[in-house]
Amino acid sequence: MRRMNTSTAKTSTAPAAEDDREEQPPTSEAAAAVAEGGSPATGEKNGPSDALTKTDGSEESDDDLDASLDAEDPDDEDLDDDASRGVGAGAGAVVSTALGVVGLIGGWTGKVASERETLIGQIKTSNGGTAAQQISEIYGDSWHTTALVNGIFAILALLVGVFVLVRPAFGTPSAHPQPSWIRSVALGGVVLGAIGLVLSIAMFFDLIVALPST
Known part of the structure; x- marks a missing residue:
């Protein structure tokens, strides 16, 4: 009887041992494989694919992506052209105003030319001459x-200022209009040039200040 009970106990404990082996948690190697993105059965990793997947399911290679990034946007080219035209127009407006100021109040070039004419007149009248001749040669000239x-x-x-003002009308139409400060500065140069031209004509023909008479 004892022998029969012992054999029965051994046979009853054998399935329990097999159930315990099935319920054991996965080993550390299997857990590491799952954490790295692999499958616990094979231990292989799921590496990144060599191609980028589009939203519609098709694949785009790295070369196609680089080519699309290198392609220039036409809108950027238009912005660059507008910026270059704006810089040129602004410079022209400033130059027009500066020339208008010089034409109105004079500059060192006019002073040098005036002193040269004075020296020539003194040379011409050094051997004698009438008072009217000396006035005309030394001061009038x-x-x-x-x-x-x-x-x-x-x-x-006048020429530079008018060119800056009328250039947009003859150039290529742009989405970005000419800044108002450029038009204002160019208009100021035109006004100064016109005033300076009128005064120069009047002084040249002795309409405002005439030469003294003897």
Whole structure:
């Protein structure tokens, strides 16, 4: 009887041992494989694919992505063209105003030309001459030369200012209009040039200040 009970106990404990082996948690190697993105059965890792997947399911290679990034946007080219045109127009407006100021109040070029005419007049009248001749040679020619040089600067101011103002009408239409400050500065140069030109003409022909008479 004892032998029969012992064999029965052994056979009853055998399935329990097999159930315990089935319920044992996964080993550390299997857990590490799952954490790294692999499957616990094979231990293989799921590496990144060599191609990028689009939203519609198709695949796009790295070369196609680089080509699309290198392609230039036409809108960016238009912005660059507008910026370059704006810089040129702004510079022209400032130059027009500066030329208008020189044409109105004079500059060192007009002073040098005036002093040269004065020196020539002194040389011509050094051997003698009438008072009217000395006034005309020494002072009259000097004043007229100053008026002529100032008039040239005034004309240049007018030409540059008018060019800046009318250029958008003859150029390519742009989505970005010309800034208002450029038009204002260019208009100021045109006004200064016109005033300087009128004064230069009046001084050259002795309409405002005439030469003294003897």
